[in-house]
Amino acid sequence: SACDATIDIVFVIDSSGSIIDVDFQKTIEFMVQMVNGLPISSNKIRIGALQFNTFPYVQFYLNAFHDKSDLISAIRAIRRSSGGTQTDTALLKADQELFNPARGMRDQSSKVLILVTDGASNNRQATIQAAEVVKSHGITLFAIGVGGAILFELNSVATTPICTHVFTLQDFSQMDTILNEIQGRACRGMYTYLLGKQHFNNHKSFVIATEIVVDFRMCQAITN
Template sequence: MPRHLLRSLLLLLPLLLLPPPAAPGSLARRSPAALPWSRRLGTRGPAGSPGRRPAPTDAPSLRVSEPGGARGAGVCKSRPLDLVFIIDSSRSVRPLEFTKVKTFVSQIIDTLDIGEADTRVAVVNYASTVKIEFNLQAYSDKQSLKQAVARITPLSTGTMSGLAIQTAMDEVYTVEAGARGSNSNIPKVAIIVTDGRPQDQVNEVAARARASGIELYAVGVDRADMESLKMMASEPLDDHIFYVETYGVIEKLSSRFQETFCAVDACVLGTHQCQHVCISDGEGKHHCECSQGYALNADKKTCSAVDKCALNTHGCEHICVNDRPGSYHCECYEGYTLNEDRKTCSAQDKCASGTHGCQHICVSDGAGSHHCECYEGYTLNEDKKTCSVHNKCALGTHGCQHICVSDGAESYHCDCHPGYTLNEDKKTCSATQEVRRLISTADACGCEVTLAFQEKVSSYLQRLNTKLDNILKKLQVNEYGQVHR
């Protein structure tokens, strides 16, 4: 064999003896105890942590689904976050690999609801130095965010992970930089991506960050030091540490973070088990409610009828009255009576039943309707039921011996016929002295006297009639004998 071919074979022999590379897209762990199983998150836990949901039953395996595969639109809505990516761009991260990191960040952004009131995103780039690429308040839409991520360039040598976390804590998670205050209950989350070992005291810095309420996720790639990932990540570590063999498959972790930040809507999924109504409370929570007329049972899922009237299946024509849970009876509006079927109603005659409330007279108008009227000399008050005196002379209870004169609604006085005067009682009348003299019978036996008396009386009566006619012209006498001036 020629010497140059033998030399080439010797050079290639170590490569031929290497184990086959991992299949594209595969994920691996450094050791069985070192790498995590990612679990989904639910409501906030202590110190601002979003908390945890129960782990899947197949936790030992490390399966990664494609983005958007498991959660459909409307079923999974991301919770609002103040999210900061802290990415390693030291010299060990080659340009093509750094592009993969930026794609990973953009894919996570795609799974989130971005906006002022939703999730805000910032990026901290680090190597031996730290650079804040943009703050939380810089962009409020996905397109602008992804364009800003695409413009990020690597820095230099070194892996100052502790300095990067400290910078994020001091300069990014501030209200001035766009972070929301503690009263907002918006979780503060940081995702650290690195392929090396920190060159500073990351343990103490990460501890302070976690104590301040920042939830730390550590993503290790290739040569990343597992102990350092554990120092940085929040508890439980199994939920906050991710590892992949190469940058070539880091993009597939985006679907895992989608599930991590996803609030699953059980009402939309149909897994709520509510008998009647499922109400979404946000962040994956829900509660059951019942339709009108039903009450929620002790199991908080099923319902029992408590108000049959509210169900509108009672059949009452007018009013449904609940007697006890599940029982009722029908009643009618005022002026109606319940028919024999105990459901329908018929109009009643209130005037006949004596329930009209009229003080004087009740007049039936038919179909259960009526109105009130008053006796002569009275007027109907504003309540349309009671009456007030209008003319006491017309009532005939005035007590005047001769003439009653009305002075107004409730006032009157007595008067006497001509030739009579009103007595002190203001009611009775007495003849005048002239009349008494004329009717004296002292000389009644003499004819001449009698004739003279008769002539004199006739003349006097004629004068009286003339005087009476004049008085009557001044007075108005109605058909009831009522006298008005």
């Protein structure tokens, strides 16, 4: 695979009352497709998952599955609950409990959180503050908005530049259109944290840093 990085990826998925079962299943299928395209193993990419509504529920930790088929079975076994949209508590739980060395997070890994939500959180300011905590720990945050998602909130929680970390979809059936984009970003754009620790030789660091700068300039050209 072209994606040859050490990455810890946590999915944080919305299961609030406004999401019907068929759309929740499309979210699950999106996760399966992403996992299918990534090198899952104990020393490459690890996956954790949490669903949330009024409360956050850990589905599995980063050290739970190192075999792709077992991981996909675990994803397909997720059953939705229902309730409000407490995105802030979900983000903090992911930060504290899933991105945790005792639960399989690796010190040298790039860290990625993929938030999938269909609408505004119950407490926007708390959500933005929680996202700042997550990002301050070197975690790159993608925000995927579906249905009636509030763009302002997505832009406020995601890692910058937002044009490469925020995706909005008209409905869940379009999720596969961003699959390749997220896979590419999760395998290339996540090196910011590692660059600071100089875990790459100078040439590779330069290439990665250049790509990030180019991405940012393209974003500015598009959004300005």
